[in-house]
Amino acid sequence: MQWTDEAILLGVRRHGETSVIAEMMTRERGRHLGMVRSGRSRAMQPVLQPGNRLEVTWRARLDEHLGEYRIEPLMLRAGRLMESATAVYGVQALGGLLRLLPERDPHPHLYQTLDIILDHLDEPAMAGELFVRFELAVLNDLGFGLDLEECAATGTREDLAYVSPKSGRAVSRTAGQPYADRMLTLPDFLKSGASRAADAEMLAAAFRLTGFFLERHVYEPRGINAGTAREGFCQAALKTLRSAVEETGVGALAAPSSSA
Incomplete structure (x- = not known):
């Protein structure tokens, strides 16, 4: 068995004296493990860093092995990703989300989105928005997608303001007002056709939204926790965004050009 694909390295673990087991998110074959001989060598260490984009050729006698x-390097961006807390936590949190999916299960749209996010982890508003959309895409692929297009109560697409914690569906401001204290906030940037970028308040609400449904549908049923990386990313992104606003006086940065 042999194939060649583009991949992003998620992490490595030691295997024997000189080799490592590399965990890749491949474009066409999903999350996939494999051994790299001499992976702990001085020449390979800069290549085998999380976030780097690689061309990988996988070989085995049988597919289940x-x-x-x-490995051939395509884009070595790990050095840049280690320059900020947002990026360091972001790489770890993204890898954690992908580990919720079955190994070797193809998700080419998640690979593409992962590649885009890694290029923008040093831009707090863009990184935060893309991260939230990535979480929504993972929830969808796990079978727990949210419906944010129309009001669950009235069917209207106008003035959507809440998300029902029970159904995961959007609710209009009028229909949801009597139950506002039990609803989750729907941030403006997640609404259909939105052009405004997220500010810190909207981004915090979005992190609460996706975090609630990940906990309810994924972490709690599996008996696992989200770990510290997601919380670290959320806090670092919000802190950096708030600092940028204080320094520039600008309420929101430019909206992302790509999304999940």
Whole structure:
């Protein structure tokens, strides 16, 4: 068995004296493990860093075997990703989300979105928005997608303001007002056709929204927790965004050009 694909490295763990087991998010074959011989060598260490984009060739006698990777670097961005807390936590949190999906299950749209986010982790508003959309896409692929297009009570697409914690569906301001204290806020940037970028308040509400449904549908039923990386990313992104606003006096930064 042999194939070649584009991949983003999620992490490595030691295997024997000189080798490592590399965990990749591949474009066409999903999250996939494989051994890299001499992966702990001085030459390979800069290449085998989380966030780097690689061309990988995987070989094994049988498809169900662990197999072995041969690697060629395409984009070594790990050095830049280690320059800010937002990026460091972001890489770890994104890897954690992808580990919720079955190994070797193709998700090419998540690969594409992951690649875009990694290029923008040093831009707090864009990174935060893309991260939230990535979480929504993961929820959808796990079978727990949210419906944010129309009001669950009236069917209207106008003035959507809340998300029902029970159904995961949007609710209009009028219909949801009597139950506002039990509703989750629907941030403006997640509404259909929105052009305004997220400010810190909207981004915090979005993190609460996706975090609630991940906990309810994924972490709690599986008996696991989200870990510290997601919380670290959320706090770092909000802190950086608020600091940028204080320094510039600008309420929101430019909206992302791509989304999940």
